[in-house]
Amino acid sequence: MLRILLLVLQLAFLGLLYLILFGFARSLLRDLRGAERMERASRTGIGRLAVIESPDGEPPVGRDIALGAINSIGRNVNNTIYVEDDFVSANHAMLTFRGRSWFIEDQGSTNGTYVNGHRVERPVALSYGDELTIGRVRMRLER
Amino acid sequence: MRITWRRAELAMLLPLLLLVPLGFVLTHVAEAGKLEPGPLGLALGYLAIMAGAHLVLTLSGHRGDQLLLPVVATIGGVGLVMLNRLPQDLAGTSAFGLQLGMAATQLLWFGVGVVAMLAVAVGFRDDGLLRHYKYTWAALGAALLLATFVFGKEVFGARLWIDLGPVQFQPGEFIKIVLVVFIAGYLAENRALLTGASARIGPISIPPLPYLLPMLAIFVMVMLMVVVLKDLGTALLFFGIFLTMLFVATGRRSYVLIGLILFVAGSFVAYQLFGHVRARVDVWLNPFADPSGAGYQTVHALYAFGRGGLFGEGLGQGLLPSVGGSFPAVQTDFIFAATAEELGLVGAFGLLALALLLVFRGLRIAMLAHDDFSAMLAVGLTTSLGLQTLIIVAGNAKLIPLTGVTFPFVSYGGSSLLASFLVIGLLLSISHRAARVAEPGAP
């Protein structure tokens, strides 16, 4: 009697474990489909710049700037990305997407362009997560 | 403040209300021989901890992955049921004037681990601390490792423990995290600059120096661990994590191949030179040569698997824990064999599937991460849990030589549990930031 009872309890335990597993598997599959959609969506946008620090508030901290293939950065309002900061040159830098990578090129600015704290001398490839410093404005390249 | 309910998380946590107490009851019925619920305090305490974690995540508006916590809670629940089933005097604590048995001590560590996880998941809003100070972290890891070399205490033939008066801890568990942080930082920083450039010797492309140097450095560190600490399992784990992260960063199988060749060559030399390595390997190749001596643990683990069969001997009815009076390391290295005996192949597959789910969740977080560093970090952390599970399970089943690493969230041990929960905390925080970035108009 006890043996049968134990067997039933054991099977109940295992069954419950597999029910939980089944639940997880279902969520996983649903997420997988969701992830595909999200990836398809993100492929249309090639990246964005997240503003981390901006003493003069333009662009404001926390803004995500959607990027095109060619982006000019500077204090001149005709730039794709307009930055209001006394330490930024009128035409400061070019941020371009070529092939599979992002590149940053300084346009002969007075105070220079920095990637992760290193001054950029020639076009440099960026990876997602790299930090750009232009004047006193810090921005991060994100997917 | 508008509360965003974590509905999926809650839905997947609910079945645990049944599973964990059922495991406790089953164990008690098998031991007492009559139908009565027995003490359920620990099971309820465990459920309370997990419910608390869910509540904190919800109230703090956490947007991180909702399946991580339930998967971990399920694995940990099965683990706690197993630890509760073992003799409670195998380990324990008498801290704070309390006399706690093994399962109760583990529950205490579950509490500590979950608090640490929540602190990291909720409090870690900026990853600059990890990203920018990677060399500081590397130095910290090196210091911990050095401390183990110097002050380490040998247990079961491996020098894993550091004794700090009342507290003992396994630095290897934490070095693992620090190592992942450093490698992620290093690879993320150098990735874009370096992909492409590589020398070739015949069909094999040689990694450029910035990859080769850390690879050699880590290889040397790992070999030192094998020789000085005699900790084969952690050495294998570290090297595996590094190679995996290198592969993900560069996409080159050849680097992994070179790393593996290095490792095999190093292992071969270690086999030739060092008795403790040779002993491990010989036992692995033929444990039945000395079934009551060197092969004792391996042989009895295999017997336990065999007895388990498809559906198991039943919780609380396995023989492995009582082999030879008390089977050594059944609560740590051999917890999987004991589980497989009592829950059978079905239960063992379930546990492995849960671990695999955890890995998939972690990798998904990596794919959705908003920058390369976070992605590499998530890959490394996930791999550390996945590989560790693989190494200990394969070691139990005599597929590779047995090494003394823990089964994350299942094996008894505070260091392991705390480190594993820190990993989950980091993963949660990464996925939280990714979710924030992904949603337009997020603050």
Added chain:
Amino acid sequence: MIATNVRRLALYLLLSFALVSAGLAYWQVVDAQALASRPDNPQLVAARRSAPRGSIFDARGKLLASTEVVNGVAQRTYADSAFSHVIGYASLRFGTTALERAWDDLLAGRADPNPLRDIVSDILDRPPAPKDLILTVDQRLQDFAAQRLGNRVGAVVALDPRTGAILAMTSTPTFDASALTGDSAASARAMERITAAKDDPLVDRTRQGRYPPGSTMKVFTAAAALDAGAITPSTTFKGQPRQETEGFVVEGFRITEHDLSPVQPALWQLSEALQVSSNIYFAHVGLELGADAFLDYAHRFGFCVGRRIGPPDHALTVDASYVTDAADGDCSQFSDRVEVASAAFGQAQVIATPVQMALIAATIANDGTMPDPYVVADARTHAADPAAGPSDEVLQRYASGGGTRVVSSQTAAQVRKVMVDAVEGQLGRLYAGQGDVSLYGVGDVQTAGKTGTAQRGAGQAPHSWFIGFAPAEPGGAPKIAVAVIVEGGGSGAGLAAPIGGQVMAEWLRLEGK
């Protein structure tokens, strides 16, 4: 790009988990049965701890081994330490040995002698039903033999040459098997004591003792040479009388005689040569027989391969005996003629177990056919109260397979005659006089026999041997054949022959002659 690599990584990890799962499936399902049947698997140990086990009785139903289950713990006890070697022990800690091992499946009730019943029990999932065993060994003779050996180190094997039924099989020193059955610390201490004791009490000398047979080997040489036609009972060797004193030079090696006094060397025929146990005469016989024929007959007599006692699936194993160097585990060629000549009188590389020598005696006694030895007479249903004797329900009888013809009936008769002379002839009495069984109460039957004094290294007393059978009247059927060895017991006539004679006499007396 990272996303692609992560996806690949996920695939690799999935494969690794699948591989590990396949490994688990192998141990938990495919190989589970093989693992479960290994003797040190705690599953078996746990099952044995509480499982009843069949009893073992002697030929007349005297209880020798039984298991009592008290509070769910099975306690096995052995009644007679003279049986410790042949029955062995069934220990929770040390596994099983001897008959306890060979018949474990029936004793534990895992198998039924009838395979059909086996299948039915399997289907109905019946609890294991232990079976009892009845031995061919008679406790009275076994105890008598053990008592004759006393505290000397040695072995006695006695069997019925007509059937192969083992009548006594005892080895000294012995040990208390009951002390080893538990898995407590007490059992471990008992085992430590036993293994630490001198003269290896755990060794069954009847089956595992391998000794140079000395002159008892001449019985084999005589039978082989007569059967091959190399000699007749009246063959003489011209140079032999002179060589008895001067030595017989074979390929530059001088073979010398043992101390023949008080007999003076003469031109001897087979009978006299066996009575005085002339090494020179038998060296000639060996050379006359030749190396190839010698090896051929050695194989026929069961040298060179391990032997089994009982049916193949329940056999007690006996270590192999050899006539040449056993280095490669089989009888290799003789290295030269000197080795052949020396092997003919039981020296050189010849080693034999007491079981082997008893079977040589039994072959001569049984008209040249070597009986298949067996020690379990039948298996019966388990008797609920073993103290009251075995049940009457016999499940299966085991008997000899009829034996193997080794030498012709005529050869056997000729060897029987010279073996009778060796204990009862005029010269034989001078040598084996004390082994003459007529001195011990069965004076009206003839006895055949041969003593042996197996030389060992310098400074060590030789092993004392005797093989023989009785009654040995021409044309009659002997009822018992024996082999006796006393380690370091000196001359064969001194110790082994009297014990052999007494054991045979005791058996004839018990059997009412």
